[in-house]
Amino acid sequence: MNRTEMLARLMTQNISTTATPESLLTLRAMIEEASEMGAERALARLGLSDDGARDDIDELRELLRAWRDAKKGAWKAVMDWLIRGCLALLLVGIAVRLGLTRSLT
Known part of the structure; x- marks a missing residue:
């Protein structure tokens, strides 16, 4: 299951439950998944989502x-x-x- 599907399932689960400790955990998991997806999207837009990105950053720092x-x-x-x-x-x-x-002249 990819992260988009995981986020959709977590959102559906949270909507169908009442405000319980489990729903708060679900909400937290949703936020974590969404933030990871956003970070991956931002890195992809910067061109730093491939396997060589770490080497590129190290080279830029050098x-x-x-x-x-x-x-x-x-x-x-x-x-x-x-x-x-x-x-x-x-x-x-x-x-x-x-x-x-004077002695030089």
Whole structure:
């Protein structure tokens, strides 16, 4: 029996009974079945219902992690170059201030 048939049977069973603990269990089972069906439908619409979906998600996570690492590395490199440039300008400024540039000409 597939999930659609199961949900239909549970709904019929719940309608024909009165509000008893068993009917509450039936209602809970209906909700669980409906939520699983909805989740499966959503995954199917996203193209993640096949057997390779787990591998696809793992690969996407790897790519995202690599992108974040590359972005972090790029910012670190930019900051390193900016700091080096500022230090070089500071050294040139000190050299000019001390008059060390006269000996170069």
